[in-house]
Amino acid sequence: MIAVTAARRIFYRKMKTALFIAPHLDDAVFSCGGTLARLASDDWQTILCTVFTKSVPRPQGFALACQLDKGLSAEVDYMKLRRAEDCRAAKILEAGEVLHLNFPEAPHRGYESAAELFAEIKTGDEIWRRVAEHLALVEDVRQPDLIFVPQGLGNHVDHRQTVRAARHSLTIEKICWYRDAPYAIRQPDALPTDLPIDDLSEMPIDISPYLECKIAACAAYASQINFQFGGADKLRDALQRFHLAEALRLNANFSLAEVFFASSANRFIFDKRKGAN
Numbered sequence: 586m587i588a589v590t591a592a593r594r595i596f597y598r599k600m601k602t603a604l605f606i607a608p609h610l611d612d613a614v615f616s617c618g619g620t621l622a623r624l625a626s627d628d629w630q631t632i633l634c635t636v637f638t639k640s641v642p643r644p645q646g647f648a649l650a651c652q653l654d655k656g657l658s659a660e661v662d663y664m665k666l667r668r669a670e671d672c673r674a675a676k677i678l679e680a681g682e683v684l685h686l687n688f689p690e691a692p693h694r695g696y697e698s699a700a701e702l703f704a705e706i707k708t709g710d711e712i713w714r715r716v717a718e719h720l721a722l723v724e725d726v727r728q729p730d731l732i733f734v735p736q737g738l739g740n741h742v743d744h745r746q747t748v749r750a751a752r753h754s755l756t757i758e759k760i761c762w763y764r765d766a767p768y769a770i771r772q773p774d775a776l777p778t779d780l781p782i783d784d785l786s787e788m789p790i791d792i793s794p795y796l797e798c799k800i801a802a803c804a805a806y807a808s809q810i811n812f813q814f815g816g817a818d819k820l821r822d823a824l825q826r827f828h829l830a831e832a833l834r835l836n837a838n839f840s841l842a843e844v845f846f847a848s849s850a851n852r853f854i855f856d857k858r859k860g861a862n
């Protein structure tokens with residue numbers, strides 16, 4: 586009888602699940618790809634879910650400029666190309682699942698310059714409400730143990746809309762808030778504004794064994810790394826320096842860290858490490 590019970594326990598054992606929410610195709614991997622790789626190697630089910638991924642045919646004006654300045658012609662389906670990059674990055678990190686929620690990026694919602702991407706959210710841009718509905722559905726179906734959400738550092742409107750949607754729709758106690766890269770790399774002292782972090786503390790995660798994996802995954806976003814980092818060599822240099830500085834900043838007893846605002850309960854879940862209950 587005892588043996589049967591034990592067997593049942595093993596049979597019903599559930600893998601732990603981590604859901605990574607990215608505003609754009611690259612944000613979660615740039616920001617916390619090392620943590621994703623680490624959880625995947627610890628037998629967690631990992632889901633890489635990106636919000637603003639919709640292809641928009643025949644882009645005009647600023648939306649068109651956003652792909653021309655990446656060296657891509659007007660005929661290229663820019664978001665299709667980026668979704669493929671995301672799938673390659675996910676494969677490198679051994680993410681278990683990739684979700685693309687198919688919402689249009691800000692340049693397709695009336696934001697007409699780089700300055701507007703980092704200014705006030707436009708009146709009438711209520712996209713966070715529909716994003717919230719979709720995020721709630723993803724959580725309901727996938728039942729994650731931890732959810733990784735951006736802090737909104739850098740103030741990009743799509744990041745802020747994602748944060749707002751997450752706060753309204755996801756189980757807040759499950760959220761570990763990640764530092765948006767490359768914004769946090771450019772401004773290491775940046776702190777989140779308007780987030781419910783009073784009862785949270787910064788949690789450094791050791792990504793030392795996974796840095797090379799993270800760099801390779803970030804490099805998979807080939808259309809972005811020149812624009813965001815100045816090329817592959819500078820990407821490597823920026824990540825090495827940043828994660829070293831993050832570990833030093835929090836006096837961690839390891840050399841390379843990704844840092845999250847997290848509750849002690851979430852820290853406990855993370856520290857159990859192995860993916861099965």
Ligand SMILES: [Zn+2]
Binds near residue numbers: 608609612741744
């Ligand atoms: Zn972004």
